[in-house]
Amino acid sequence: MAGRRSGTPDTRGEIIAAAREAFASQGFDRTSLRSIARSAGVDPALIHHYFDGKDALFVAAMDLPLSPRERLAEALDVPRDQAGVAVIRTMLTVWDDEAYQPSLLGVLRSLTSGTAAGTELRTAFVEGMIFPALRQEIEGGVSERAVGLVGSQIIGLIVARYLIGVEPLVSMDSEELAQLVGPTIQRYIDL
Template sequence: MTAVTRGRRPGGPDTRAQILAAARELFAARGFARTSVRAVAAQAGVDPSLVHHYFGRKDDLLLASLEMPVDPRELLAPVVAAGADAAGEGLLRAFLGAWDDPALQPVLLGAVRRLLEPGGESLLTEGFVPGVLLPVGRALGIDRPELRMPLVASQVLGLILTRYVLRLEPVSSLPSDAVVAAYAPTLQRYLTGDLDGVGG
């Protein structure tokens, strides 16, 4: 007689994909702060230890669910270490270094296009911004990171769309130094400048 196995499903070939699907759904519906590893495990029908086994911490799970080819926390660590006063230029140079890399750009484009699909915007607004960008703002020690970092995101997303997705000229073909000269002062203002009258 074959023994009947009870309880949560053990790891299998499709377990990782099921965990990612559950994570995307919950991060989009509940947001980063209100989604727990235990809730993702329950949604996927697995033990929470399997989520940690495959993905580590909750922020690692978020990045995996977004299918990012680079870890933005590692990418921006030198920017954070250099301090807020130079963060506008540093952030932009780190961003351009990844996006202008021919090996990374196709994968990054795929990730952005998934975010532009119906329902994908919630992964950005409820997942990436609170789970990745706000911690960067707090680590920089800026005031009102919950206001400043979404403003930074609006500028960077606009640059992604015009330079890499829509390929709007002349933005698409500008040398990276010219992009930095044009965009970095605005990013720096969003990070550390006077925002009186913005956001109350």
């Protein structure tokens, strides 16, 4: 199975899809280029034709079909005293969407991996996209301390509900969860 397959398939897209699934289910560290190539039905050398190594493939695979900054801007187009519930509601809506979940799980697993790629992703994704969006989009602005506390609550909820599968968080209605967790987020926003 050397090189490109016959016909004109979207080989690059198939590699990205296989990588996205592998990173989501196994995380960055336990995913190999060989396993991705096998899943995509291509020779491993073809991955190197399209991507400059595993890190570059990861970045391409985690190209989420949404902009966190745009979603937060939409969510936070509310009065300041409603921002806590709005942030949680939006986060749950995105995470509950099956189209986004594999990519998001891959990002989450990699963020918590302790690898150089995880550190780079944390810096780029959380500190470079999510935190600035929270600071900019909340009416009247918020302190660095508040942003860190909001981030810790969101990450904890995501890990508990979507990665570990803690009940009753998994089976709880998203709106009910937003109403329960939102006031805690609001308290941090109001610091």
